[in-house]
Amino acid sequence: MQAENSFIRMESIVKIFPPSNVALDNVSVEIEEGKVHSFIGENGAGKSTLMKVLFGLEPATSGQIYIHGEKVNFHSPNDAVAKGIGMVHQEFMLIPSYTILENVILGYEDTNKIGLLDLNRSRKKLQALCDQMGFDVNLDEKVENYSVAIQQKVEIIKQLYREVNVLILDEPTAVLAPQEADELFKMVESLKAEGKTILFISHKLDEILQISDTVTVMRQGEHVWTKPNVGLTKTDLAEAMVGRSVLFTVEKTKIEHGEPVLELKNISLKSDKVAGRMLLDDVNLTVHEKEIVGVAGVEGNGQYELVQVVIGNQFPDEGTVSVLGSDISKDTIRSRRESISYISQDRKLAGSSQDDSIQDNAFMSHHYLNDSLVTKNKILDKGKIASFADELIKKYNVVCESRKAPIKSLSGGNQQKVIVGREFGLEHPLLVLDQPVRGLDVGSIEYIHSRIIEQRDAGAAVLLVSADLDELFSLSDRIIVMYKGKIVAERIPEDTTRNEIGGYMLGSIGDSQ
Amino acid sequence: MNLFVEILRSSLASAIPVLLVALGGAYSFHANVFNIAMEGMMLTSAFTAVAISYATGSWVWGLVGGIAGSLVITLIFSFFILKLKTGEFITGIALNLFTTGATTYLLRQIFNVKGALISPKIVPLPRIDIPLIKDIPVLGTILSGQNILVYISLIIVVPLVFYQIYRSRMGLRLRATGFDSRAVDSVGIKSDPIKFQSLLICGLLCGLGGTALSLGYMSLFTENMAAGRGWIALAIIILTQGQPIGILLLSILFGVFEGVGLSLQNVGIPSQFTAMLPYISTIVALFIFSRQQKKKKSLAADL
Numbered sequence: 001m002q003a004e005n006s007f008i009r010m011e012s013i014v015k016i017f018p019p020s021n022v023a024l025d026n027v028s029v030e031i032e033e034g035k036v037h038s039f040i041g042e043n044g045a046g047k048s049t050l051m052k053v054l055f056g057l058e059p060a061t062s063g064q065i066y067i068h069g070e071k072v073n074f075h076s077p078n079d080a081v082a083k084g085i086g087m088v089h090q091e092f093m094l095i096p097s098y099t100i101l102e103n104v105i106l107g108y109e110d111t112n113k114i115g116l117l118d119l120n121r122s123r124k125k126l127q128a129l130c131d132q133m134g135f136d137v138n139l140d141e142k143v144e145n146y147s148v149a150i151q152q153k154v155e156i157i158k159q160l161y162r163e164v165n166v167l168i169l170d171e172p173t174a175v176l177a178p179q180e181a182d183e184l185f186k187m188v189e190s191l192k193a194e195g196k197t198i199l200f201i202s203h204k205l206d207e208i209l210q211i212s213d214t215v216t217v218m219r220q221g222e223h224v225w226t227k228p229n230v231g232l233t234k235t236d237l238a239e240a241m242v243g244r245s246v247l248f249t250v251e252k253t254k255i256e257h258g259e260p261v262l263e264l265k266n267i268s269l270k271s272d273k274v275a276g277r278m279l280l281d282d283v284n285l286t287v288h289e290k291e292i293v294g295v296a297g298v299e300g301n302g303q304y305e306l307v308q309v310v311i312g313n314q315f316p317d318e319g320t321v322s323v324l325g326s327d328i329s330k331d332t333i334r335s336r337r338e339s340i341s342y343i344s345q346d347r348k349l350a351g352s353s354q355d356d357s358i359q360d361n362a363f364m365s366h367h368y369l370n371d372s373l374v375t376k377n378k379i380l381d382k383g384k385i386a387s388f389a390d391e392l393i394k395k396y397n398v399v400c401e402s403r404k405a406p407i408k409s410l411s412g413g414n415q416q417k418v419i420v421g422r423e424f425g426l427e428h429p430l431l432v433l434d435q436p437v438r439g440l441d442v443g444s445i446e447y448i449h450s451r452i453i454e455q456r457d458a459g460a461a462v463l464l465v466s467a468d469l470d471e472l473f474s475l476s477d478r479i480i481v482m483y484k485g486k487i488v489a490e491r492i493p494e495d496t497t498r499n500e501i502g503g504y505m506l507g508s509i510g511d512s513q
Numbered sequence: 514m515n516l517f518v519e520i521l522r523s524s525l526a527s528a529i530p531v532l533l534v535a536l537g538g539a540y541s542f543h544a545n546v547f548n549i550a551m552e553g554m555m556l557t558s559a560f561t562a563v564a565i566s567y568a569t570g571s572w573v574w575g576l577v578g579g580i581a582g583s584l585v586i587t588l589i590f591s592f593f594i595l596k597l598k599t600g601e602f603i604t605g606i607a608l609n610l611f612t613t614g615a616t617t618y619l620l621r622q623i624f625n626v627k628g629a630l631i632s633p634k635i636v637p638l639p640r641i642d643i644p645l646i647k648d649i650p651v652l653g654t655i656l657s658g659q660n661i662l663v664y665i666s667l668i669i670v671v672p673l674v675f676y677q678i679y680r681s682r683m684g685l686r687l688r689a690t691g692f693d694s695r696a697v698d699s700v701g702i703k704s705d706p707i708k709f710q711s712l713l714i715c716g717l718l719c720g721l722g723g724t725a726l727s728l729g730y731m732s733l734f735t736e737n738m739a740a741g742r743g744w745i746a747l748a749i750i751i752l753t754q755g756q757p758i759g760i761l762l763l764s765i766l767f768g769v770f771e772g773v774g775l776s777l778q779n780v781g782i783p784s785q786f787t788a789m790l791p792y793i794s795t796i797v798a799l800f801i802f803s804r805q806q807k808k809k810k811s812l813a814a815d816l
Contacts, residue, residue, distance in 0.1 A: 078701035093699035095692045106689055107700035109682045116680045158700075 006069075007033035007197065008054070008166070013063035015049055015221075023049045024060070025221040031166075031199065031214075036192055038200040038208045038229075041218035041241055042441040043412065047201050048090075050218070051168050054199075055087045056080040086159030087168040090175075092151050096144035101126060103143055104158045129160060133190070148299065149180040156187065167191065168199045173207055177298050178469070178502035185211050203241075205234045217241055242442050252453050257477065258289030260325075261429050261461035262310065267319035269305055269485075279305040280316065281485040287430070292452065292462040294476030294493075296469065298505050302485035303465045304345070307434045310463065312336045323430055337365055341423040343416075345435040345465070351419050352407055359389035359403040362422050369426060396421040397447070413444030420448055424455055431455060431462045437471065449475060469498050483507045520772040521655045523730075528768025529663050530555070530726035535746035535760045536674045537718030542755040543678060544711040545691035549605035550590045551719050552743025553612035558583035558723025560616040563635055563734040564623065572636045572728060579724030580717055586612060587716025595705050595712075609743075617736045629735040637732035638662055638724070660729040662721060667761075670718070675757040687711055719743075741792060748795050752802050763798070770794045 008031040015024035024046045031037050039047040052058040054065065056074030065072050067083055074080045077087070094103050101123055110118040110125075123139055130137065135153055143151060152172060159167055169188075173181040188198055188211055202208055208215060209232060217224040217240040224240045262285070269280040280302050287293045297303045308314040310321060312333040320329045323339050344350040352361050363385050366373055373388060375381050389403040396417040400410055407415055420436065433452065437445040452475060456462055466472050472479055473493045481489040481504040489504040503509035534555050541548035558579040565578025590608055593599045624630050638660040647657035678684040686707055690697045694704035726742070727734050745767055753759030774790035 076701065077699065081701060089699065093693075093696040095689050095696055097692065098689065102685060106685060106697070107702045109685060111682050115682065116676065117682055117685060 006030045007067070009066040009069075010050070010054065011064045011066065013050065013053055013065075014061045015046075015053060015058060016061045022221050024053070027063075027218070027221075027223045029216055029223060029226060031197065033197055034192065034195045035213040036188060036198045036200055036211055037214045037216065038202060038212040039216050039218060040202060040205070040208050040237060041224075042203060042443075044220070044441065045218040045241070046221040047216075047218050048170055049221075051087065051170060051199060051201060054080070055085060055168060057087075081162055081164065084164050085166040085168070086162060086164035088152070088155045088159060088170065088172060090170045090172075092148075092155055094143050094151055094154060097142055099140050099142055100137060100146075100154055101139040103154060104161050108162060126157070126161060129157060133157065133160070133187070147180075148175050149177075149183065152176070152184065153187065156191075160191075165195070166197045166199065168201070170201045171203070172200070173202065173204060174467070175299060177505045178498055179506055179508065181207065205237050208237065209234065219243055238442070251450070252475070253457075254477075255290050255457065257291035258459070260286045260288050261323060262287040262463060263320075263322040263325075264306075264310070265320045265322070267306075267309060267316045267321070269309060269314065269316045278485045280309065283319070283485070283487055285480065285487065287461040287463050289429070289459050289461055290456055291477050292456050292464055292475050294472035294479045295463065295465040295482060296472055296479055296501050296505055297482035299467060301482045301505075303482050304434070305485070306482070307342075307432055307463070307465055310432050311340060311342050338369065339428050340430045340432055341426050341428045342432045343419060343423055343434060343436045345438060347415060347419055352415060354408040355406055357404050358393065358398070358400055358407050358410070358418055359385065361407045361418055362389045362392045362403070364422065365426065366422065392418065392421040392425065396451075413440045416440055416444065416448065420451060424451060429459070429461060431460050433462060434465045435467060436464070438467070445471075469501060472501075473498065481505055516776060518651055518654050520769070520776050522659075523775065524765065524768035524772035525655065525663060526659055526730045526768075527771045528765045529666050530722045530730060531742050531746050531749070531767050532761060532764035533662075533666055533670065533718050533722035533725055534743055535749045535764055536670060536757060537715035537722065538746050538750045539674065539678065539755040539757060539760060540687065540711040540714045540718075541708075542750045543684075543688045543691045544708045545694070546594065546708055546712060547601040547605070548590070548712070548715060549602060549744075549747060550586060550608045551715070551746055552739050552741070553605075553609040554583040554586045554590075554716055554719035555723040555726065555743045556609075556616055556737065556739040557586050557612045558720040559727035559738045560619065560723075560734055562724040563630060563727045564619075566636050566728055567624075567630075567632060567634050570634065570636055572638050575636065575728050576638070576721075576724050579728070580720030583720030583723055584713070584716045587712055587719070591709050591712045595709055613737055616734075616738075620734065620736060627736075629733055631733045635728070635732055638729045660725070662725040662729050666721075666725070670721075671757055671761055678755070678757065683707075683710070722746075745791065745795055748799060752798060766798075767791050767795065 010027065010029045013024050013027045016022050027046065027050060039050065041047045049058060053060045056077050056079050059075070065074070072083060095106070098106070101119065104126055105122045110121040112118045126139055130139070135157060137146065137150060143154060146154070152175070156167065172184055176184060185207070188200070191198060200212065209229065212229045214226060215229050215232060215237070216226040217237060219241060264283055264285040267280050267283040268278060271277040271279050283306065285293070295303050295306065305314060309316050312331060315329070320327050322328060328336055342351070348354055353364070363373060366388065367380060373381055373384050386403065392398070393400060393403060398410070398414050398417045398421070400414060407418060410418070416436070423431070436452070437448050440448070452462060452464070464472070464475060476493055479491050479493055479496070479501060480487050481501055483504060484507065488507070489501070491501065500509070534551050538548055538551050561582030562575045562579030566572055566575030569575070586608055590604060593604045594601050620630060621627060640658050640660050641664060643657045647653045678687065686697060686702055690704045690707045697704045697707070723739070727738060749760055749763045749767070753763060770791040774787035777787045778784045
């Protein structure tokens with residue numbers, strides 16, 4: 001091995017999750033001090049696992065880590081922090097009802113002689129740090145009163161307070177609007193200027209090219225290559241990630257939309273947690289036949305509730321929901337299922353029964369909507385159900401051992417294909433898709449996107465909620481933006497920009513319409 | 514007048530066992546451990562305190578025995594829920610049923626009595642006369658001459674619990690564990706030891722509570738002596754969201770109702786009914802509390 005003096009060297013790291021899931025296959029990487037080093041790859045490529053090994057969260061099955069040539073053995077995040085390595089997780093590790101100060105000092109508290117907290121001493125130190133970083137917040141305000149972007153900065157400050165000099169950021173932009181991401185990048189730049197090393201995990205190609213000094217690509221647990229970010233292009237990265245050439249845009253032809261299918265009139269929904277807050281505030285929306293309406297918004301601005309109101313999981317305080325002209329406002333979920341297909345944002349919570357087989361998951365709902373699967377006496381027809389499941393598996397290229405395998409044994413992408421197959425197979429006039437490709441690999445995303453277009457072309461009305469602007473721009477015929485429960489903008493993708501949509505998402509542009 | 518003073522005096526003594534147990538439960542409440550085994554911890558310590566006091570003739574050893582009895586149950590509870598990851602509710606119920614049976618069995622086996630063990634050999638906690646205050650009419654009768662745990666609880670335990678939960682490093686970590694133990698783990702503090710620590714403190718305070726019941730408020734042991742006080746403590750914790758000062762006030766309220774109940778027996782109301790009074794008042798308190806919460810919400814929503 002070269003360069004004894006390299007900063008961090010991970011050598012021949014192997015990580016096997018029992019029984020035989022190889023997450024990291026002999027990965028060796030060197031990290032230079034004071035640089036932004038990105039790790040890119042699809043979900044399941046091993047980039048997060050590699051970082052967890054470095055951070056001491058997951059023990060490696062074999063392999064070594066050297067810092068400044070000295071071999072280290074991390075058994076817990078504490079060991080990593082002691083060596084100056086900090087990590088900001090994708091899911092924030094903050095206590096919402098604690099103040100910023102309390103969150104930052106947790107586990108690192110100053111105490112006085114009799115063992116009580118010395119908040120004043122901690123506050124002084126933290127204030128100095130925030131001033132230095134140009135981070136202007138009230139340290140005694142509860143974290144829950146701040147936006148996701150601020151919370152993320154609190155997480156970063158929390159690491160800096162522990163005097164780390166290596167900061168691992170796990171998909172930090174996944175939860176941010178474009179402008180907020182730019183703010184984050186500025187912070188990353190200033191950290192770098194202070195000599196900190198940033199390890200940046202992402203699967204967004206543009207931002208990788210924008211901020212990295214060095215890029216490491218991973219695929220299926222293997223290290224593909226590490227190169228300095230000089231002259232790299234999106235195509236280089238994508239091909240290395242997927243192992244073949246990829247299309248960046250879905251092929252979509254423009255078609256005229258038809259009659260209205262979903263009509264929302266004056267929908268309002270009050271929060272039952274925070275008094276006086278409106279989750280949905282006078283929402284009016286129509287989705288037509290042969291039309292995909294994309295819903296943009298920073299998480300928590302009413303998109304989720306909008307979907308719940310349409311599928312009948314929540315009843316609005318005011319307003320009506322109609323499908324094909326008939327008012328379904330009072331209908332149950334069960335009866336709405338006669339006309340609405342739905343893909344939930346978290347298939348583990350809703351949309352699949354994880355312990356049940358692929359077959360059982362495939363024909364749920366079909367068992368009462370599709371008479372050919374039951375006998376005259378309303379008994380399930382096993383033979384027909386089996387061939388129904390086999391057909392779905394074949395049609396949607398589900399990679400599995402057999403239809404009898406539990407759905408949780410499949411990869412995320414294949415699970416989602418089963419659900420998509422079931423929902424699209426209902427041939428309903430309205431599809432409600434809440435982040436249908438979240439967490440899937442590029443291959444599965446391409447596939448599901450093309451199926452969504454196919455459904456639209458066949459006449460379906462599609463309501464698509466997504467946190468990914470690229471997805472909304474490539475699929476939608478019309479994009480609406482939600483902010484604080486209101487629809488604040490409505491645009492045709494060709495006539496707008498990501499920045500404009502981002503501005504509406506953050507509420508920094510008001511709409512005059 | 515005399516009756517009224519007498520009620521208040523006994524209220525204070527009867528409030529202390531519930532107060533101590535509820536303060537203990539506040540720790541597990543903040544650690545987000547649903548500890549319903551407090552009833553069993555209290556009952557066990559009430560028994561071991563009396564048994565050890567009887568055997569040694571010393572209230573100090575009785576107190577130690579009471580704490581030890583409660584800690585044994587605490588260790589079993591902790592082992593099951595933290596190590597074996599069993600359900601808190603099921604484990605708690607099982608321990609409560611077990612301790613009811615075990616204390617009754619041991620009472621009959623060791624002391625050869627059914628129902629209650631009353632004996633001059635049981636040395637109760639000492640009563641302390643407070644100089645100056647004892648000479649004040651009414652107030653002196655109520656406050657002075659109570660057992661030692663009354664004073665320890667009010668003067669030392671309540672402030673100590675308050676400062677530990679809200680002002681100390683341990684408290685910050687404890688409450689964080691209750692909100693989200695992953696967040697605590699992520700900053701390198703292990704949440705399970707914190708939960709264990711909170712359960713040990715809870716066990717200690719339940720031990721004091723049980724002892725305050727059988728060697729303080731009374732000087733005897735009867736079968737199923739805790740009589741739901743552990744559950745009342747749980748209700749108080751939920752009502753006050755684990756705040757020590759609120760726990761103090763509600764515990765005294767419970768004591769007053771128990772005192773009123775006892776004295777109503779003297780005017781010919783059957784004791785079974787009067788004994789219900791503190792429990793009925795707890796249910797009423799829960800009802801009023803939940804109504805007010807709702808009202809607050811809808812009021813704020815209308816603004």
